[in-house]
Amino acid sequence: MSTYNPNFVPPAHAPMPLNGNNFVNGVQGSVQQQPGPPPGQQYIPQKQPQQFQQPPPAAAFPGAGAPGNVPPPQQFNSGITNQFLPPTSGAATPLQQLPPSTLPPHLRPPAANGPPLTNGSNGASSANSSRTASPRPVGAAPQYAQGPIAAALNNPPLASGLRPSPQPTHQSLANLTSNLENLNLNTTRANGGTSILPQPQTQQQYAPTVTQKDGRGVASAQTGPPQFNDANSLLAASGVAAALVPNAMATPFSGQKPPNLAPNPAKMFGSASMAGRPTPAGQRIPYGVPPPTNPEQQSQQNNNLQNAPPPPRVGAVWPPSLPNVAAPGAQPMMPPAQQTPQTYPYSQVYQPGPQQQPPPPQSAVQPPPPGMFGTQPTGAPLQYQAQAPPQAYGQHPQQAPQTAPGGPYGTTAPLNVAQQGFSRLWGQDTIDLMQNRHILTPATLPPPKVVLHNQFHESINCSPSIMRCTLTKIPESNSLLQKSRLPLGIVIHPFRDVNSLPVIQCINIVRCRLCRTYINPFVYFVDSKMWKCNLCYRVNELPDDFQFDPATKTYGDVTRRPEVRSSTIEFIAPSEYMLRPPQPAMYLFLFDVSIIAQQSGYLEAACAVLNRHLDEMPGDARTQVGFICFDSFVHFYSMAEGLNQPHEMTLLDIEDPFLPRPDSLLVNLKECKELVRDLLKQLPKRFAHTHDPGSALGAALQVAFKLMQASGGRITVFQSCLPNKGPGALEPREDPNNRSAKDVAHLNPATDFYKRFALECSGYQIACDLFLMNQQYSDMATISGISKHSGGCVHHFPLYQKTKPHMVESFRSCFKRYLTRKIGFEAVMRIRCTRGLQVHTFHGNFFVRSTDLLSLPNVNPDAGYGMQISYEESLTDAKTICFQAALLYTNSEGERRIRVHTVCLPVTASLPEVMHSADTEAIIGLLSKMAVDRSVASNLSDARDAFINATIDVYNAFKIAQNLPSGQSGQLIAPRSLALLPLYILALLKHPAFRVGTSTRLDDRVYAMDCMKTLPLDQLMKYVYPELYKIDALIYHARNSNISSNQDDDEDEDEPLPELPRLQLSAEHLDSRSIFLMDCGTLIMIYVGLNVPPDVLEAVLGISSTAELGDYVYGLPNVVSNENDVLKRFILRLNYDKPYSALVQIIRDTSTAKGQFTERLTDDRSESSLSYYEFLQHIRAQVK
């Protein structure tokens, strides 16, 4: 399949300017040079080339920095009435990932089901104009039929199976060879389908006992010719009678198309594709079938295949990701593996039926040789296929695929192979979790793709990094949702730094008159003057100036407007969106200077960072800053004009605080910069010798509020001990002897003083951010109220000491990011849902002002939110539903802006579809938020039980949905989409937020819970389930590139890093001869095994033996070597989408810090918790 050259596109598309870029990104140069396939094979369906026009989302290339990755920014020229600004770029983080939704509209490809070839060059417009037509009934679009029919009629019989793959990758070629080799394991392909083709929707998972090995058989078959036959026999088997199947089996594949297939395939697949079956990323699409997915998805898949580890085939013999993921040692063999098959004409490769597999080049198929350190490379995709029975703990995963081809359930294989393969095709395959302990694979990791109906096929949905729903298909009624037992909700990261964001300034922003929804790509244009709101279904008029297309400066086509082309967009709001003139940036800093604070010495670091980054704080010429210090009293600093140094005033009456003077406490930063710098230099010294144990936080907050009341802004509080003076004084509540007790008390605030304060602040558009650098219990649960209800953020540095350089370093980078990141003032966010749904509960830091409106005095790019959704009425009439989040804020330049994100999801009535479309990460994100609420409202053990019950319920529901036999079967069947649920749930149960039995300080626990509520999903997942990599392959890569760099130095830098497979967090993956890297979000731990070869140590860490490593080593040493350089680049890539770069800690195997590392190996058992396998057994025992 991948022998199809991507350059091989119909002439109409050939000149598309972006092709070159894409190929450079996605496919190695050598592939481009390949001559096209023989003319006989040039029957590529018309839709084929379109996917190549899609610039691959840059996500898979975070660090590569290839220029072709970034689509050219939109250049909207100012029009008559509208002014289009160039896209804003997240200046603070220029390396930010590019979400797919930010593709410039004019680069978007036509619909996958779009126009025929003749239309190709302006396919976009015709695809769009098709949207303005009346909606055609799903399942009857004639143009879908064209491709397949043409192919079926015009080509030699064999050709039906030779349909070019939608994934022209050379990795899959390498896979192909193995697949071919594997084919003779599966003799089940048949071309005997003679029945009327049933609707694929009726396709059920008939045989739950199918083993992974069997499923793989079909997956591999799909790469080969007998594609239609597979599908057909499957349909026959499932739709009519299973008896057909043996018959089909008996018919050897002869390269002939079944006679009845020709007239029908278009119908069959056309309807199938319109049914909008889920095809999660990485899911292989059968190559004979017109791709049921939209072009973005496919190009995403291309990308996945090329950059990320490719889709794992269940039961694949060796890691499908071999070429890139390659273990050390495999690399040199890759060139033949990639190129040999490509040079074959198709006939040579494919003509032999599956029965006569030509042995593929052995060098490519062989498992990679032992790793460079003499160990076998362990790749996650590999282990995923492990058929090793559960008791084979510790057995090397490499051996697993060599178990019986039929797997434990080999007897049922012949029938199920086809079914399994077909359900894989729809993303509906299942996994027996008990058999597949190594579940963390590239197939389970990426978020499932949203597949919309044809009408919106070409509309780009909101990036999953911004907004994700727990279900990518919405159940049509509440009862269906209840049957699935899955939580429905969205997790959203609304103010995320994005690279290119269309910004629009126009006089009137087009909104629905009834529900005030912003116009979005998913609305329906009745005609060129009217549009129908997709949330409330009201038909609205379009203003005349909406007809103007700023990109081409033409009138008439509304579908070219950026509002309609991008589901993430920012408007510059006109004055009716302001209640008052936009406020300036106002920053007030509150420093705790009590004796404990002085001992910790945070003030030096804070003032130094502040001093350095004073100029980088967002704001215009009106920016104002102020400083207040507090111990038992409150110290003000007046920086009035005319003073040559700051003037301190101390407020002694903390019970009834007042402002000592009305002005000069908050000063203009530009005008008084010298005074401010002077103050920041003096502050640490000023209180260096105080011995005041008091901390009058309440009083300081009250005066801060008075100071900020007039304008609103941000109060940053540094607190290092329990506030014990004046209003809001607290008593220590934690019992240190009870830290590992089963029931955790005092998760609730002790007083509502801080909450009331926050509410008051929220009313005046003031947000409070808290940096807690405590030495002892400081009642985070109570104090963090100031941030929770005012839209602030909380940072926690427990046991901060200036003598601990890593803490200082960590604090510095965190505080630097805090100061310099974007900020939105006086913000509100409204979540609108399609009629029938409503937001049930909000999670995050904000104040809920009405049922769908969040008041966010400040919004920052690192804050995530979650919403539970509930049903008001059933959605039977709706085909799709939308969520729209609109964030209205004032940016630091005093401009009022609205950022709108829209996500559109299909509705389904089928329970299995709902289950298969679940998004595990989003579910975990939502469940953890709900569990925090439960812990606070009820107690921790309730929340823990709820986690376990949720998992059990989901699998129970799936069992019912799939009509699996009830009772104990020794299996735990899970849909692929939910395969990781127990893994993550177990990690959550062992997380500091929810664990019991392990000593956890109350403040740490409360902070962890706060993180659960407020972290955006990508960071939350790292926080819950850190990423573990074995970096031997990197080092190997470095050595390799070392050799090559001698030849050409230029390309060395830009060479992409190999994709490393993620390992599950279990000690069984560790070995003493390798180096491992664990990315926990804000901390990256490098674990150095005891027997790592000295030359590697020398090259990577600049030491000759592990004994030279101290117990606590932070920061990667600078060594002039390729290995060190590559590792740095790898870490840079990991840090890419984090708010600030993580601290690197190096842990020697025998170090006392090893506990920090092993504590995060959540798959293993500990004294008080279950191992992953035990947990699975527990779940299985409970699933009825």
Next chain:
Amino acid sequence: MAFNFTAFTYIVALIGDAFLIFFAIFHVIAFDELKTDYKNPIDQCNSLNPLVLPEYLLHIFLNLLFLFCGEWFSLCINIPLIAYHIWRYKNRPVMSGPGLYDPTTVLKTDTLYRNMREGWIKLAVYLISFFYYIYGMVYSLIST
């Protein structure tokens, strides 16, 4: 026909119950306003919270009168509500002032619906007991 303490109790209970009905109606209206975005939850809680304790105390006072005059049946039908009130107030969110409603949680759909339902049920209870008190008053007046 005699005007005794029982009759007096019922007359007081009638008047008190009329107030309770007003409280319940106000409660329902307030939450409906919240639901339809007419009011800010902070304002709404500020207006609702001061009324919670007076309502509870008035209700308990009426039942004390029933206790003193030995109207056991009237007392019995009110005891569940008293118990509910006590339970409710014991489990209120952490707050310094009197009252039940926390502006940060009052807009959660669960809480909102629970409060709405509570308002309607209490209104029904008060209305039914109002008619029972009328009956009780008349009965105590005509029987001697």
